[in-house]
Amino acid sequence: MIHIQPYLIPSDSVQYEEEIKKSRFLTYLHHTPGTDLAKQYICQIRALHPGARHHCWAFVAGVPENSMLWGFSDDGEPSGTAGKPILSQLSGSGIGEITAVVVRYSGGIKLGTGGLVKAYGGGVQQALKQIQVVEKKVTTAVKVTLDYELLSVVRPVIENFQAKEVDAQYLHNVILLIEIEVLHLEEFKQAIINKSRARVVVELLNNLQEI
Incomplete structure (x- = not known):
């Protein structure tokens, strides 16, 4: 199915920080169109905090509904306690082209699986409340060939x-x-054909695929 509706993307970056049982959780949100840029951003945050115990992350790198462009990692936390809660918040936000990285400086007190899920998911939830978004339109390129008088x-x-x-x-x-x-x-192509009495050629240059 081809996605043709506009969708929301971040217009800025957000950082949110909180302390839970002596552990510091720093949540970063950033606009990342595509998986390559998402992975680059994760590396940037990891380099920014080399002393942190965990750098957990998730991304929705394209249209919000396209799970083929989703990714997540627990980065050493118990399975399912970090990456999935982060991704759940992102995918439920309706925002596309976004990456979240949550950095944890451990305070030595165990939070338990439920506490970790709440900490990682909750930090992203709070950060999402602060982010500014803009609407992105899905466009394509067409070639229009015509005589000068048209x-x-x-x-x-x-x-x-x-x-x-x-x-x-x-x-x-x-x-x-x-x-x-x-x-x-399609409406544009039909309007061109009607106005020119089918004397104009309209060709699609991009292969429209699910994005």
Whole structure:
């Protein structure tokens, strides 16, 4: 299934800190579009706190619903007590392209499995309350090929759909590279065909896959 609806992404980074039974928990949230950037951010936080006992993390690296781009780690904590609670908070937030890293400086007092779940999940929950988000539109690129006399017909359609003209080549005909929201793609193509009486060719340049 192709995701075409806009979704929320972080517009800033957040840090939240609390002490629980002498253990310090530092929660970091950051915008990470893609798994590579998510893993880079995890490494950055790990390098920032080399003396911490645990650097537990989770990420939702794309569209919130796409579990193929989720990841998590307990980083030495008992299985299921850190990474999964962190991921649960992220996936339930409806925010995409986000990574959470929770750094723990142990105070020597055991929290138990329930206490760990509450500490790791709760820190992310509190951090999520502070984060600012923006809406990200899912777009794709299309090539529009037309004769010169049809420019006055096509450009108003592009403007009406709030599409972006990325490039234009003026050869024996005109080739326009357009970026448009996937949500409006079919309606845009139909409008171009109708306005030009099917004298304009609209080609999809990106393979639309689940993201």
